Amino acid sequence: MNTPKPIQSEVLKNAATTHGFFTRIGGASTGIYEGLNVGLGSDDERETVLENRRRVAKSMGVTDDRLMMVYQVHSADVAIADTPWTMDNRPKQDAMVCSTPDIAIGIMTADCGPVLFQDAENGVIGAAHAGWKGATGGILENTISAMETIGAERENIVALLGPTISQKHYEVGPEFIENILDMNAKNETYFAPSTNANHAMFNLPQYILDRLHGQEVKASWTGDCTYSDEKQFFSYRRKTHRSEADYGRQISVIKING
Secondary structure, eight states: OOOOOOBOOTTTOSSSEEEEEOOSTTOOBOGGGOBOOOOTTSSSOHHHHHHHHHHHHHHHTOOGGGEEEOOOOSOSOEEEOSSOOOSTTOOSOSEEEEOSTTOEEEEEESSSEEEEEEETTTTEEEEEEEOHHHHHHTHHHHHHHHHHHTTOOGGGOEEEEOSOOOGGGOEEOHHHHHHHHHHOGGGGGGEEEOSSTTOEEEOHHHHHHHHHHTTTOEEEEOOOOTTTOTTTOOOHHHHHHHTOSOOOOEEEEEEEOO
16 A cells, blocks of 8 residues: 655654644545545545545544544634544534644645644644635634633644645636735735736745734745646646646644644
């Protein structure tokens, strides 16, 4: 059996937690989903997706029922994940925080920004799905605040942005540009010229990092682009450009070690 090979960073490595930004490598899916597709919302075979999730859980050192995910809806809402829930009763939110050992919390993405948080000193973790809707709506700030409610201290929080679509591949249209600038005229700095009229290239990773830095937490990006690295990552936008029928999702996970 292929073994998942998640990306790990020294930024989050310590004795208190385990983390991984899982790639396509090490999965059972085939065809356009080839690799470690964990998205039950895809049209991939359900049992194959569940097998991929089992492989992620095993890699993280937890049982299947302790790999927890939310039903992501591009919101700014955060769940407290200190007790395992089932797939049937998982909350419709876009981030989780946890202070219970050996519960692995995971966020699925396919271009949006997966952000893993930790306060290793106080034993509190978080995971957030930060697309442009969530990031502009406050999902990052809300995750940090939720971590504080269960014992984290802001000065100890470290955040790491995982594989995300880079500015080079994220073209947006005039309505998007207008919406972002209406929020704050200074957001102009996140746009670069496009070859297409009335379009621009949006720097989602930098936008996410700046929102995190605005909360006075230590934050960085792994530097991985989901669109450009097809061997490792699924990408919604790459699928769209190719007019493919569907796409897979990768997962980013963190847990407190027991």
